Amino acid sequence: MDAISLTDKLTQITDCWSPRIVAQLNDTQFKLARIEGDFVWHSHADTDEAFFVVKGQFEMEYRDRTITVHEGDLVVVPKGVEHRPRAVKECHIMLVERAGTVNTGEAGGDLTASNDEWI
Amino acid sequence: MDAISLTDKLTQITDCWSPRIVAQLNDTQFKLARIEGDFVWHSHADTDEAFFVVKGQFEMEYRDRTITVHEGDLVVVPKGVEHRPRAVKECHIMLVERAGTVNTGEAGGDLTASNDEWI
Numbered sequence: 001m002d003a004i005s006l007t008d009k010l011t012q013i014t015d016c017w018s019p020r021i022v023a024q025l026n027d028t029q030f031k032l033a034r035i036e037g038d039f040v041w042h043s044h045a046d047t048d049e050a051f052f053v054v055k056g057q058f059e060m061e062y063r064d065r066t067i068t069v070h071e072g073d074l075v076v077v078p079k080g081v082e083h084r085p086r087a088v089k090e091c092h093i094m095l096v097e098r099a100g101t102v103n104t105g106e107a108g109g110d111l112t113a114s115n116d117e118w119i
Numbered sequence: 120m121d122a123i124s125l126t127d128k129l130t131q132i133t134d135c136w137s138p139r140i141v142a143q144l145n146d147t148q149f150k151l152a153r154i155e156g157d158f159v160w161h162s163h164a165d166t167d168e169a170f171f172v173v174k175g176q177f178e179m180e181y182r183d184r185t186i187t188v189h190e191g192d193l194v195v196v197p198k199g200v201e202h203r204p205r206a207v208k209e210c211h212i213m214l215v216e217r218a219g220t221v222n223t224g225e226a227g228g229d230l231t232a233s234n235d236e237w238i
Contacts, residue, residue, distance in 0.1 A: 003192040023195045025167040025215055028147050048144045073122040076142045
């Protein structure tokens, strides 16, 4: 019930591609992440996933097209849709997705992060 | 799956206290609103409610205290908790709450808005 400053919280994150939970709404969590470089192709079978750009911009690759998501933009990737975020320069994002969602979804691999770390 | 510019969408809203839906994530919706002045005391029995400040700032009154929510801040009001937002100057916010949520919750009254209008 206190105000959460996203920029303050982001100073507590040092690693890229390691989302940290900052708030929960019903069964949905808000997570912050720093991203830079290419992520992995993946999808989430059980949840849609929203991305909001706090600072910078990134590209979201879909299998048939790529979009640019600018600072202040929101994008929702429906469940089951393959996607790959990538950021040429470091970008700060807020993720909104069902609690328990793993960042690499069905893909796994080295970039898989813990899905239960609060800051 | 396209990027949604919150500031562009807000130009389509003219009335205060009239949330408009811009995206849906599972059973949860993202709504934008302009707010100015005092809202009504209310609560939501069935859903938590998140407020993110896109532009400006507002105060969130709880029965035992008042907090200021600044630009770039997120706050989650748990289900059943009485609250009253108020903004001395016009403020632009994004609400995140379960689909079907009525803005005035259990309180009703003149400020009750349609809860199913997309922009």
